[in-house]
Amino acid sequence: MNRTSQVSVTSRSGAQPALFGLPRVFWLAWRDLTLEFRGRAGLLAAVFFLATMLLILGLALGPLRSDLEKAAPGVLWVSLAFAGSLLAGRAFGLEVEDGTLDDLLLTPGSKEWIYFGKFLFQLMLLLLVALALLVMTAGLFYLPLKAWPALLFTVFLGTIGYAAISTFYAGLLARLRGREVLLPLLLFPLVVPVVLAAVRATAGLAQGLPVAEVADWWRLLLVFDAVYVTVCSLLFPLALEG
Amino acid sequence: MTPPLVKTEGLGKRFGQDWVLQNLNLSLERGELLVLLGPNGAGKTTLLKLFSGLLRPTAGTITHSGTPGFVANPPAFHRHFSGLENLAYALRLAGRPVDLAQVSDALSQMGLPPAKAVMNYSSGMKKRLALARLSLLRPDLWLLDEPEAALDTEGRKLLEGMLSEARKFAGVVVATHERSWVGQASRVLTLGGGAG
Numbered sequence: 001m002n003r004t005s006q007v008s009v010t011s012r013s014g015a016q017p018a019l020f021g022l023p024r025v026f027w028l029a030w031r032d033l034t035l036e037f038r039g040r041a042g043l044l045a046a047v048f049f050l051a052t053m054l055l056i057l058g059l060a061l062g063p064l065r066s067d068l069e070k071a072a073p074g075v076l077w078v079s080l081a082f083a084g085s086l087l088a089g090r091a092f093g094l095e096v097e098d099g100t101l102d103d104l105l106l107t108p109g110s111k112e113w114i115y116f117g118k119f120l121f122q123l124m125l126l127l128l129v130a131l132a133l134l135v136m137t138a139g140l141f142y143l144p145l146k147a148w149p150a151l152l153f154t155v156f157l158g159t160i161g162y163a164a165i166s167t168f169y170a171g172l173l174a175r176l177r178g179r180e181v182l183l184p185l186l187l188f189p190l191v192v193p194v195v196l197a198a199v200r201a202t203a204g205l206a207q208g209l210p211v212a213e214v215a216d217w218w219r220l221l222l223v224f225d226a227v228y229v230t231v232c233s234l235l236f237p238l239a240l241e242g
Numbered sequence: 243m244t245p246p247l248v249k250t251e252g253l254g255k256r257f258g259q260d261w262v263l264q265n266l267n268l269s270l271e272r273g274e275l276l277v278l279l280g281p282n283g284a285g286k287t288t289l290l291k292l293f294s295g296l297l298r299p300t301a302g303t304i305t306h307s308g309t310p311g312f313v314a315n316p317p318a319f320h321r322h323f324s325g326l327e328n329l330a331y332a333l334r335l336a337g338r339p340v341d342l343a344q345v346s347d348a349l350s351q352m353g354l355p356p357a358k359a360v361m362n363y364s365s366g367m368k369k370r371l372a373l374a375r376l377s378l379l380r381p382d383l384w385l386l387d388e389p390e391a392a393l394d395t396e397g398r399k400l401l402e403g404m405l406s407e408a409r410k411f412a413g414v415v416v417a418t419h420e421r422s423w424v425g426q427a428s429r430v431l432t433l434g435g436g437a438g
Contacts, residue, residue, distance in 0.1 A: 027334040031320075038322040099318030102296055107335050108309050241298065 021113030028117025033124060035094050042090045046083045046129055051136065053079050058140045065142055072141035073202035077158065077195050079137075080130055084159075085184040087125050088166035091118040092174035101174060105240060115167060115236035119229070122163040122170075130155045147205045150214065154205065157221040158198035161228050165190050168232035172239040190228075197221045245307045246271050247383045247413040248293050254301030255288050262288050266302070268431065270413045272382070275405070275426055278417040280433035286417035287315075289433070290385045293415060308382025308412075315387040317372035321361035325354050325371050332375050348374045352400060365392035370400070377404055384414040402426075 036043055054075070061071045095101040104114060134155065137143045145151065169186050173179035201217035246269035253266040262285040270276055270293075278286045291297040294310040319328045326345055333340045349356045352370040354363075363371065369392045376384060384405070390398055405414055405426075416423055424430050 021337070024335055024337055027331065031331050031335075035320055035322055094320070098320050099314075100320060102312065102314065103318065103332070104335070105296060106294060106310060106312055108337065 021109060021116075024107075024113050025117040025120060028114065029120035029124065032091070032094055032118070032121040036090060036121075036125065039094070042087055042093065043125070043128075046086045047132060049086055050079055050083045050129065050133055053082065054133075054136050054140055061141075068141045069143070069206070072137055072143040073199050073206055075141055076133060076137045076143065076202060077199045080126070080133055080158070081162070081188070081191060081195050083129055083133070084126055084162050084166060085187060087122070087129065088183055088187060089170050089173075089180060090125065091122045091167050092170045096174055111237040111240055112233050114240070115171065115233045118171065119163055119167040119233075122167045123159060126159040126163050127156070130159055143202075144206055144208070146208075147211075150205050150211055151202065154198055154201045154214075154218070154221075157201075157218060157225060158194055160225040161194035161221065162191050164225065164228035164232050168236060168239065171236055194221065194224050194228075197224065244272070245305070247306070247308050249305045250292075250299075250302060251304075252302030253292065253299050253304055255285065255292060255297065256300040261300075263292075263433070264301075268429075270383070270415065272411065272413050273409050274428040275409060275414045275416065275423075277423045277427040277430045278415065278433060279419070279421070279424075279430060284433035286433060287387050290387055290415060290417050293383065294385050306383075309379075310383040310385055311376045311379050311381030312385045313369075313372045313376060313387060313389060315389075315391055316365060317368050319360045319363075319368060319371060322359060324357050324359055325349050325363070325374075326356040328360060328371065329375055329378060333378060336379055338379070345378065348378050353396070366394060366397055369393055370397055373401060373404055377408075380411070382412050384408050384412050386414070386416045388418055389416060390418065390420055 057071070057075050057079070058068065061075075062068050092101065095104055105111070107114075134143070134145075134151065138145050166183075166187055169183055170179075173182055173186075176182065197217045197220045201214050201221070204214040204217065249269040250266050253263060254261060255263045262283075266289070268276075278289060280286055288297065290312065292299055292304055293306075294312045295306060296312070319325075320331075323331070326342070326349060329345045329348065330340050330342065333345070346356050349371075352374045354367060354370055354374065360368065360371070369389070373389070389401055393401060405416075408414055416427075
């Protein structure tokens with residue numbers, strides 16, 4: 001039997017141009033952050049995991065200060081990547097746990113704003129964890145914080161790329177069983193370039209290299225961020241359709 | 243002439259090898275109440291989801307105009323938020339201005355406490371909250387999956403009043419097992435198959 005399928009929308013009275021979705025992006029991110037802090041489960045699990053991981057790595061790589069200092073940039077970013085994989089599902093986990101994903105999908109207009117709202121939430125969550133991690137790595141692994149503005153900038157660029165991909169995959173897998181297992185498997189191969197560039201930039205700053213010598217890694221991170229955010233936001237509506 | 247809120251031509255939906263709906267042709271205008279009857283698994287909820295755009299058809303075409311609003315059975319809310327917060331965020335995410343006094347008023351009309359966390363709501367209270375959300379969002383197409391389920395007598399009266407008000411500006415589709423809806427319906431569609 002020859003079957004064709006087609007969906008068309010004549011007009012959706014609530015549909016708005018993308019620009020006017022900006023307040024909704026911030027409201028969605030703010031709502032999810034509020035929910036995350038009220039529920040606490042995801043954030044507490046990630047911080048506890050981080051503390052345990054850093055302690056184990058410290059014991060395994062120490063006790064010589066020079067060894068710990070050398071390992072610090074790698075420890076920082078590998079720990080953030082692992083803790084990030086725990087938090088990666090939170091962007092849509094909140095919707096799945098409460099069964100509210102359909103309500104979100106029924107909001108008027110195109111669906112890119114949902115991606116940006118969830119991305120912003122994921123970014124803020126990762127930045128909070130990254131800040132805690134930076135302090136812990138400085139304490140346990142002697143990561144020098146002299147160049148802290150440049151370090152923060154590196155962390156910011158690295159987390160943008162990570163959050164862009166994890167938000168996309170979290171949305172893509174939101175309705176699937178076994179998403180907790182699939183998410184890190186899909187996520188890690190794509191974040192490798194971001195983590196590598198971020199490690200190199202952090203290592204340069206830790207060695208006291210001038211900013212001009214680290215700037216190439218920042219440029220690379222910026223390119224990855226721009227590509228990942230653009231591609232993921234464009235593909236996201238298709239990912240939600242399944 | 244305004245286009246129908248939803249129009250289907252040869253609409254079909256298949257899950258795996260099983261066709262739940264086949265060759266469905268219908269349209270719905272503002273002011274109409276379409277009642278979907280049928281046994282469990284007949285495709286009532288599937289049809290509501292197709293109307294809302296949450297599902298895509300396997301066959302045929304479906305044309306929407308206007309915004310849909312969907313009350314699932316059971317309805318879903320963020321359990322850590324109060325009723326007031328859930329409704330306020332629903333309006334904000336729909337790109338609507340939020341008047342908290344109006345939201346509180348909608349909650350009190352439904353007999354709901356504004357500050358109580360939804361995790362402490364009963365099933366009937368959640369259903370009332372879903373109806374309050376729909377009345378604030380005022381979609382063009384009201385899609386209700388077993389709206390009477392979990393509602394007490396008072397709740398059912400509120401529902402009836404709300405739907406007669408909604409029919410002044412919107413189309414309404416109700417999926418139900420209760421034949422009492424037939425008397426109010428503009429049209430009744432009985433779906434076959436399913437478990438029955």
